[in-house]
Amino acid sequence: MDSIVEIKGLKKSFINRNNSLFKKNKKINVLKGVDLKIKTGEVYGLVGESGCGKTTTGNIITRLLKEDSGDILYKNERINDIKNKRLKNYRKEVQMIFQDSSGSINPKKTIKWILEEPLKIHGIYDKTSNEYLNDRLEDVGLGKEHLKRYPHELSGGQRQRISILSALILNPKLIVADEPVSSLDVSIQAQILNLLKDLQSNYNLTYLFISHDLNVVSYLSDRISVMYMGKIIETGDVENIMKMPAHPYTKVLISSVPKINRKNNRIIIKGDIPKYNSDIGCDFYSRCPYAMDICKKNDPDEINLEKNHTVKCHLFGR
Numbered sequence: 208m209d210s211i212v213e214i215k216g217l218k219k220s221f222i223n224r225n226n227s228l229f230k231k232n233k234k235i236n237v238l239k240g241v242d243l244k245i246k247t248g249e250v251y252g253l254v255g256e257s258g259c260g261k262t263t264t265g266n267i268i269t270r271l272l273k274e275d276s277g278d279i280l281y282k283n284e285r286i287n288d289i290k291n292k293r294l295k296n297y298r299k300e301v302q303m304i305f306q307d308s309s310g311s312i313n314p315k316k317t318i319k320w321i322l323e324e325p326l327k328i329h330g331i332y333d334k335t336s337n338e339y340l341n342d343r344l345e346d347v348g349l350g351k352e353h354l355k356r357y358p359h360e361l362s363g364g365q366r367q368r369i370s371i372l373s374a375l376i377l378n379p380k381l382i383v384a385d386e387p388v389s390s391l392d393v394s395i396q397a398q399i400l401n402l403l404k405d406l407q408s409n410y411n412l413t414y415l416f417i418s419h420d421l422n423v424v425s426y427l428s429d430r431i432s433v434m435y436m437g438k439i440i441e442t443g444d445v446e447n448i449m450k451m452p453a454h455p456y457t458k459v460l461i462s463s464v465p466k467i468n469r470k471n472n473r474i475i476i477k478g479d480i481p482k483y484n485s486d487i488g489c490d491f492y493s494r495c496p497y498a499m500d501i502c503k504k505n506d507p508d509e510i511n512l513e514k515n516h517t518v519k520c521h522l523f524g525r
């Protein structure tokens with residue numbers, strides 16, 4: 208299968224302004240060489256704890272942020288420096304859904320205005336647009352009666368349906384969904400996840416699905432990458448990751464997914480969260496239950512375990 212987006216060696220740092228964990232005005236390396244390859248038509252899950260760099264990765268792919276270095280390929284073409292028309296077209300094809308719909312939809316405008324705006328910007332608004340909008344509203348489980356309402360007149364779930372629709376309205380190829388259900392009640396989360404699943408097959412979409420919640424990610428994804436402190440530490444098909452996790456950190460993530468009837472075999476994580484900028488050794492060293500001497504000294508290379516399953520950990524490939 209062809210890749211739709213590929214990133215290679217992606218690096219990004221920020222100057223710390225107000226994160227009290229780090230010194231003020233100190234440079235924090237947030238992405239430390241991220242590689243991933245999203246295949247056309249798949250749901251690619253990106254999971255990891257808060258602050259590991261998931262949103263930064265998504266924002267760079269959607270060009271909301273500029274990387275420090277690394278390559279971003281779209282359909283095998285490097286798009287790091289595209290501008291004007293090409294950038295506009297890329298943004299049409301690569302859309303983002305955010306965690307909090309209030310950030311992505313204008314609270315002062317009606318739903319009709321919000322949904323028509325992208326069509327107008329791209330010069331494809333005409334007299335057939337009304338019918339188009341009505342049909343698309345049905346696709347996300349809403350009706351034309353919602354068009355005249357304002358965002359605050361909708362429930363949280365309905366608002367998220369609108370922000371999903373505003374990402375869909377231009378017929379994108381890839382959707383970067385950044386924690387699309389995290390702000391919703393658990394009962395609504397399942398509805399929205401099922402909607403995303405249906406839309407993916409009906410619209411032939413590819414998703415990069417970002418979440419800190421492995422349960423949510425594994426529900427939708429074909430493949431998963433686990434991110435830890437700005438690096439991908441394990442990638443594999445969802446079944447392999449869930450049933451045969453290799454990296455100790457992936458095991459921790461899986462053992463902390465609550466499941467009814469599950470034996471209490473949680474792995475306890477020890478040590479403090481290490482600081483960024485630890486250039487040598489494995490970033491998980493100080494918390495790893497299996498840490499060895501080599502882990503402190505050498506950054507692990509990527510090892511192929513089986514088909515489509517890679518890990519960066521010194522426990523393997525010795």
Ligand SMILES: Nc1ncnc2c1ncn2[C@@H]1O[C@H](COP(=O)(O)OP(=O)(O)OP(=O)(O)O)[C@@H](O)[C@H]1O
Pocket residue numbers: 221222223224226237255256257258259260261262263264419
């Ligand atoms: N604009 C910015 N300026 C300074 N630091 C930033 C900026 N954006 C992100 N960071 C820092 O970069 C790190 C990674 O942030 P990012 O939002 O990518 O994490 P995340 O994995 O999406 O976390 P979460 O699960 O909480 O959404 C964090 O330490 C964050 O504080």
Ligand SMILES: [Mg+2]
Pocket residue numbers: 261262263385386
């Ligand atoms: Mg985030």
